[in-house]
Amino acid sequence: MATNNLKNAVIAFLAPLPSILFYLTFLHNQTSSTGTLSSIWAWCNHHPLLLANALFFFNVDVLFWVISQVLSSHWMIDLYWTVIPVMFVHYYRTHPLADYNWWRSTIAVLLTWVWSIRLTHNYFRRENWQWGAREDWRFTDMNAQYGKQWWWISFFAVYLSQQVFLIGICLPLYAIHSVNVPLNIWDFVAIIVCISGIVIAYYADTQLHDFVSRNNKAKEVGRPVVPNLDEGLWRYSRHPNYFGEQLWWWGLVIFAWNLGQGWTFVGSFVNTMCLAYVTTLVERRMLKQDFRAEAYRQYQKTTSVWIPWFKSSPTGGKDKKA
Template sequence: MGQILRTKYFIVNTMGNVKNIIIAFLAPLPSILFYLSFLNHYHYSPTSHHPSLWKWCYDHPLLLANVLFFFNVNVLFWLVALLQSSHWMIDPYWTVIPVILVHYYASHPVAQYDWWRSRILIVLTWVWSMRLLHNYLRRENWQWGQREDWRFTEMARQYGTHWWWASFFAIYLPHQIFLIALSLPMYVVHSSVDQPLTMWDMVALLLCVSGIAIAYLADTQLHNFVKLRQGGEAVVPVLETGLWYYSRHPNYFGEQVWWWGVFVFAWSMGHGWTFVGAFTNSMCLAYVTKLVEDRMLKQGYRTEAYTLYQRTTSVWVPWFKSHHLKTKNA
């Protein structure tokens, strides 16, 4: 009987996983098909005549990105979430949307850019995306949509019966603001005059690679620690080895270094105003950091150890401890 139940659970779980994978892959198709239709129908020449819709898409690439994001991500993803009673899909798509956006900016008919700078940024964005998507999937035991972000679950409890409509404004609109703002340097790189590479592009490359590497190492160390705890092998309540010895959130630090590196590509071309994306992301991570630490302190077996960890260890930037950590023997 037990074997039958396990087999039934496995089949149901697998079917649910496959269903969510299909949904995730179909979700961006409306925007992709619309954009491909635009590219297929719009051929610019001084004497050409096009429907006003295609002309608008040609003249306003950044606005078009926002319109497609609003209807395809905000509205469609929100409707899917209501049907599934879970806002899981926006989490993996945080890693995918920047890749879609950088290719969109590079392929738009009005794009003009240095080939090397564009390819460097595109490759870096792919590497960042694959790293983050890999971390998401291994954290979720390679399951798609089995659970939503714990912060969304807590917000659902707070909003109660109003969550069905409040979730649109609490989850999806902020994601549009963050991701479009973060992608502004990608837009600038592909919409400015053809400027050759400079020393600052090499600085941006170094920052981006460093950010990806730091975040990967930090997330891997955290993943291994969680696995040890789940297997009963780790008895310490707080991870304080590796990068986590020098920073309480080295993964967040790496993520910020990545986005500030992307900003340097645009800054080197004279578009310092694009700092708004990296700055907004840093402010968001500051808030998320508070939420995570408050949650840690509420877990009784961790409270004392984590309080001491807070007093001795840097929040983001890896640094030496303020004093030697003294632990009590059990």
């Protein structure tokens, strides 16, 4: 197990190197004015969004997909969800066409790092500090659904779709580094929303982790498990971790909207719609587990889906004990 863990860690560190090395070479050579290569660097210089998409396509969509075929697992895309936004914010900041307010950019970089560290910590905590121990259960289910066709369907369902989501939700980071105006009150609103999202998601995930850990220990000693988490933030929302994550991305949209780049909301909107579908899948999965199905049905009747709110009684009306 230790050998496999080390192997996966090495693969994870080496996987993004092609795009990193290409971009560093571009930064070094973008002033070149002769030869075939100079035209490539000129294209990279004038098309930051297209270059971001090209690097993502070849390094993530293609290379990560090939690696997944060799490893027979799509675990790496889950891990890189926590890393790619950090790579994007530094890419947009260092691109030759970047034009930004230093304070706003620095705040965005710091917030993105804090978000990434939180999510990365939660990923490894959930996976018992193992690299590639398992892939997302949704990919496993799709593998069972599509069978022998999954090898090529996975390219579109797992990787190309992630390009749409990740490029889209990171568009506000591009906007932040495309407009240079002084900070104003809306920047501080955006900061508050982003930090609130990170804090809520952290506490929600921590409470969920503690709940799962307690149930696992109960199973080990033969004690009955608790069928449903209904404490802390989870008393007021069935998916407070999702709510916190959405606050984070929409906080970035406020930054962009304040800069006259409101069109960048499209990525967060698509992500929210996707997460709504994922919420449905998660709840169906909960209801398929006999030991918690009835408790979860009651939970659905009394507890808000995403936005934290007071409990309702199963027959309607606010629960006085909430």
